[in-house]
Amino acid sequence: MEAPKYENSVFINCPFDKKYQPILQAIIYSVYRCGFFPRTALEEDDALESRLHKIMRLIRRCKYGIHDISRIQLANNKFPRFNMPYELGLFFGAKYYGSGIQKKKQTLVFEKDKFSYQKFISDLNGIDTKAHGGNPHEIIISVRDWLKTNSKRAVIPGSALISKEYKEFLTELPIIVKRMNLNPKNLQMVDYTIIVEEFIADKLR
């Protein structure tokens, strides 16, 4: 199978911590359900490629980028995590300094509470962020509306339908994982995405 096309690919820059899993999973589901392909640093394991090079390669291949900069708390080691703002900067840089299709990049920036970014990353002033409040339903609405507006595709379903299906998915996912003898506490991204793909494919039959 060919690699996903640039105009169908969405770079997901989101915390992977346990606390943020509902956000990450809602983003991935919404992107798939809208007919796009999510790309994350979690999707492959190649010891020969550094994490930064992997991220830059993914960014180059994605027209769209969804960035969640809501993780601003100090980690257990009392230091903040800068990965998300850093990768957001890389994405902006690719659009600004890149040429050709790189100039067509589109960005959705999430934060938890509206304008909280002004307190820790004021360079983003003027950027229209979306506040998700930690609510997966808000994520689905924002991701769907943003992809619809920017891609102008007619086939993207409404957010109410996506939310309804996602609730069903959440109730059936643990059963699917158990049936497949996979570990729900350590489900590899590649397996998760295949489950999402087949769940949605089943819905569309």
Place this chain on the structure above:
Amino acid sequence: MAKSKIILKSDKKKGNVSRKQVREAVAYAKTAPVKNKTSALNTSVIISPTKAA
């Protein structure tokens, strides 16, 4: 509203599970009793980085 018929799929060779297995599990979950689905909500699923086979 008409359903979108577009679903992009990742490389079939990737992953630790076969598509056939997943389809079977999806079909199984769909017909699972409501009480099973309700109790399943207490199980949180955590995504982790993909590991090379």
